[in-house]
Amino acid sequence: MTKTLNLTLKVWRQNGPDSMGRLETYNAGDISTDMSFLEMIDVINEQLTIEGKEPIAFDHDCREGICGMCGTVVNGRPHGPEKGTTLCQLHMRHFSDGDTIVIEPWRSRAFKIIKDLVVDRGALDKIIQAGGYVSVNTGGAPDANAIPISQDTAEKAMDAAACIGCGACVAACPNASAMLFTSAKISQLALLPQGRPEAATRAIAMVRAMDELGFGNCTNERECEAECPKEISIVNIARMNREFFKAAFFSEVK
Numbered sequence: 142m143t144k145t146l147n148l149t150l151k152v153w154r155q156n157g158p159d160s161m162g163r164l165e166t167y168n169a170g171d172i173s174t175d176m177s178f179l180e181m182i183d184v185i186n187e188q189l190t191i192e193g194k195e196p197i198a199f200d201h202d203c204r205e206g207i208c209g210m211c212g213t214v215v216n217g218r219p220h221g222p223e224k225g226t227t228l229c230q231l232h233m234r235h236f237s238d239g240d241t242i243v244i245e246p247w248r249s250r251a252f253k254i255i256k257d258l259v260v261d262r263g264a265l266d267k268i269i270q271a272g273g274y275v276s277v278n279t280g281g282a283p284d285a286n287a288i289p290i291s292q293d294t295a296e297k298a299m300d301a302a303a304c305i306g307c308g309a310c311v312a313a314c315p316n317a318s319a320m321l322f323t324s325a326k327i328s329q330l331a332l333l334p335q336g337r338p339e340a341a342t343r344a345i346a347m348v349r350a351m352d353e354l355g356f357g358n359c360t361n362e363r364e365c366e367a368e369c370p371k372e373i374s375i376v377n378i379a380r381m382n383r384e385f386f387k388a389a390f391f392s393e394v395k
Contacts, residue, residue: 149241174234198257204229209305214245219309227370249317271350272343273326301328303371310365316357321365324381341388
């Protein structure tokens with residue numbers, strides 16, 4: 142038999158980046174423990190619509206934990222209480238009957254609030270545009286496999302490439318740093334031979350873009366690593382720093 146929960150939700154509501162925000166309280170009754178967190182918000186929005194009220198705006202897309210669109214701060218933790226889990230894959234069985242759940246958007250100067258729980262994460266796209274690519278013609282799979290790469294190196298590159306760009310690392314960091322995201326995007330290319338020709342320009346351009354967009358710096362608090370739904374390691378930040386310092390001291394890139 143499916144269990145149900147009666148919850149109290151305190152949800153951040155804000156009409157836009159220049160509007161004052163506030164927490165509004167909603168009663169969520171008969172919420173199935175089989176629901177995902179986003180399905181629970183869907184139910185609340187149906188109730189609000191029936192009552193003639195404005196539904197809660199929130200980001201979502203694939204709802205399979207791979208697109209990075211979803212994400213709010215749930216009781217102070219990005220994506221909620223479960224380790225290695227995106228918000229869309231968080232299920233209500235992890236909460237208890239009578240709980241009060243506070244739901245807020247990502248908090249960062251670089252992430253402007255569009256409405257309610259929706260933030261503009263375009264700053265992460267601008268970091269990628271600055272250098273998160275390779276210019277070589279990689280061809281098809283047989284051509285790519287023609288370059289010998291050790292399994293250990295390939296695994297490290299794939300681990301870094303698992304980053305979905307959701308921004309949880311920024312939301313978790315007390316400095317609103319994007320270094321875990323940026324380092325993952327640099328690492329996935331720097332580890333592979335296809336990414337070496339542009340390694341210097343990539344490191345300098347992406348770090349420079351990150352700073353110019355208003356993200357903070359890393360002070361090794363490790364909240365980013367703890368809250369990342371794909372469990373990206375801060376080892377990548379150390380690798381990014383090495384790539385940046387090599388480029389700054391030994392290359393002609395300005």
